[in-house]
Amino acid sequence: MTELNTLFREKIGMPENKKVTFTTLDHILEKTAVAFPFENLCIIANKTEAVTKQNLMDKILVRNEGGLCYELNPLLYFFLVDNGCKVTLIRGEVYNNEKKDWSHLGRTHAAILLEHEGNNYLLDTGFGGNLPLKPVPLNGETVTSRNGDFRVRALQSEYGDYVLEMKLKYKHTEWQIGYAFDSQRLVGNVTELDEISNIIVHTQKSPFNKTPMITQLTSDGNITLTNTSFTQWKHGKSKKEQIDETRFKQLAKQYFGFQDL
Known part of the structure; x- marks a missing residue:
């Protein structure tokens, strides 16, 4: 078992002998959401690092910090890879439901696609309080967790071929768009996520580089x-x-x- 696998399991309270399967992903996503805070403190402190497997492991699993989407989801991705899952990283464009417009920051959201028995699912543990806590199929089917209802709907746009939509429990009465993503445009190497980091850290319109x-x-x-x-x-x-x-x-x-x- 790799060091990352061991530390990740310790962090979320998952025994070493418990196998990662499609049916255990709900439990893993729930535990991950409760264990890892979504936060920008390193950005505010001007202490950001390159996005690498080792840096993510040191930051989140050793120093017990949290991170943003381009840190939390790659860490989960590496854990799932270590446990034999067929996963890839993707990037998305976030939607601002208050302004009824896209963020126009570019593809600054990182998430995960999982293939299981010929079907594709969206996994996300880096979207703040908007976490599905379950794999969301790309066929439009609604999944329900304690955090609300979630679905991935096919929608062709300049930002991709799908959108994640949500109705958070106690907060939304109508479907809200989370982000668009392109299921065919995969992240080839985790170093590509440094581009997201650079935008989030340095762009004036970024919502994460102003206050903790x-x-x-x-x-x-x-x-x-x-x-x-x-x-x-x-x-x-x-x-x-x-x-x-x-x-x-x-x-x-x-x-x-x-x-x-």
Whole structure:
């Protein structure tokens, strides 16, 4: 068993003798969502690194940090490869439902395609609080998890041939577009994700290079921390606290395990 495989299993609480199968992916995606925070603290601190297998392992599994989509999904991808899954990385263009428009940042979202028994599925553990927590088939079928309803719909556009759509539990009453992706345009090498990192870190329109943000699913909802507020969702009810820098550091340590901020 590889070091990454061992550390990943330790992090999500998965025994070494438990086999990764299609039927266990729901459990793995759930555990991964709760274990790894979606956060941009390295960007804010100007401490970003190249996207490599070793760097991702050191950052997330050794230093117990989190990451954004181009870090969290490649880490899951490497774990699945180590366990014999047929997976590839893809890139997508995110949709802004408030503005009813695409992000226009380029293909800055990284996700995973899985092939199983001749069918393709979308896996994603790097989309903030919008995680399906289950493999989503590319045939339009709706899957339901504790986080809501999700489907992948065929849609030809300048951004690809499919879109992920979602109705988050307690938040959406209508389908929302998550992102578009091209199922035929695969990431050939993880180093390609450095292009995503460069855009996210340096582009003015990037939503991740201005203020610190950490969000993570919990067993009964999710929590989101910024430098000005802390929001907790529990069983569909939210509680928001306005905070200062000192409180931010306290909460980052208490809820997400970040020690030195």
